[in-house]
Amino acid sequence: MxxxxxxxxxxxxxxxxxxxxxxxxxxxxxxxxxxxxxxxxxxxxxxxxxxxxxxxxxxxxxxxxxxxxxxxxxxxxxxxxxxxxxxxxxxxxxxxxxxxxxxxxxxAALAEAKLGAAKDSERSVCLTLGTGLGGGVILDGYVVSGGPNGGAAEIGHMILYPHGHPCPCGHNGCAEQYVSGTALKRRIEEAGLTYTPETLFEHITDDPEAEALVKAFTSDLAVVISSLQAIFDMDTVVIGGGVSESADQWFDYLHDELNHHLLNPIHVTTAQYExxxxxxxxxxxxxxx
CATH class of the missing domain: 3.30.420.40 (ATPase, nucleotide binding domain)
Known part of the structure; x- marks a missing residue:
């Protein structure tokens, strides 16, 4: 067929x-x-x-x-x-x-679960770190989707910081306002730095301000992953989107933060198909x- x-x-x-x-x-x-x-x-x-x-x-x-x-x-x-x-x-x-x-x-989460980075997992979450924070949840081969308002698994609109930065959805403190490419640009501007999100990660080891910003970013991402684990108990997290292209420069920081937040170990990897x-x-x- x-x-x-x-x-x-x-x-x-x-x-x-x-x-x-x-x-x-x-x-x-x-x-x-x-x-x-x-x-x-x-x-x-x-x-x-x-x-x-x-x-x-x-x-x-x-x-x-x-x-x-x-x-x-x-x-x-x-x-x-x-x-x-x-x-x-x-x-x-x-x-x-x-x-x-x-x-x-x-x-996208279905593709990674059936063919890509999560194909050996029964329960996986795919996070897309781009303009916003997209998410897809696969449980025992089925995608968590739909709902009366079509809003199931809208991970980017989980509230991370009540009364935090305003989101276009109308609420404040949504996760995508802290964990996304757009959020990184804002964090960099607020810190008074001149990097782009791509060059920020290149200066982790020689600029303490850049390292502090990356630690804050990965800490927030670890909290999102930990919260999702408490709900779905997934065994794999797949991270895609533009920010994942430099994951080799910040994944160690993410794993350090996950060690402080996770209930149980999770396999965290980057997307295969993008x-x-x-x-x-x-x-x-x-x-x-």
Whole structure:
């Protein structure tokens, strides 16, 4: 069987034709244009016309997603007009194929659990440290997703510091305001340093202020991981996103902090698939059902 895995991002939509063995037969992308649903439907119909052998369609997208209904409950202005879109219902009518939809962090976690860094784990959490803090939770092979508001496993919006830094979601002190690439930029500015997040880690050993900032960042990340362990008792944590690209420079600090916070040891590693995880994870929504 061949399926279409679709990864919807703020700047591009990626399409992959993938078979039961997760071999990729087509990998293409188009710019994200609006109205988004019209772009999505038109591009999918174009792919199906050329590849009628595609039997099902899986989609990963930014936003809060009601995965049972395949509906985008809420999306930020990164994807204007995308909130309240009945993606599954509309696409199934347009394509006469089964369609499944979930949050992009959830499908990335599925890819790592089925194929990547957590493939030998029964219970895993994937954290994406990028513009925000994304998260996906896999328990005994099933992704924790959906909910009446599509907000299950929105790890970035766990409250880390009550009355802390304001978050675009409307609350204060969300985890992603302290543990993300954007949070690192703010921390650096507040400390009066001139580094970028990338160069910050390069100066851990020669600048005490840089080291102190990294220790604060990894301490907050360790608290997030410890809190998740208390809820899910996972055996593996996979860390992806742009910040993970320099993990070899700060992972020792993270492990030191985890030693102070964890109830039990956890295997913590970096993501294996990164840019491909969204497309592969979207395909897995309809391959393993």
């Amino acid at each position: 061949k399926v279409l895995g679709v990864d919807i991002g703020g700047t591009k939509i990626r399409f992959g034709i993938i078979d039961d063995d997760y071999k990729v037969h087509l990998d293409t992308k188009v710019p994200t244009t609006f109205p988004l649903y019209d772009t999505l439907e038109n591009e999918i119909l174009n792919v199906l016309e050329k590849h009628p052998e595609i039997e099902r369609i899986g989609i990963g997208t930014h936003g809060f997603v009601d995965s049972k209904r395949g509906r985008v409950v809420y999306a930020t202005e990164l994807l204007p007009g995308w909130s309240n879109t009945e993606v599954k219902t509309q696409l199934e009518l347009a394509t006469n194929r089964r369609v499944e939809v979930d949050n992009d962090a959830n499908v 840019n491909d995880a969204g497309m592969l994870g979207a395909a897995s929504l309809v391959l393993d059902v």
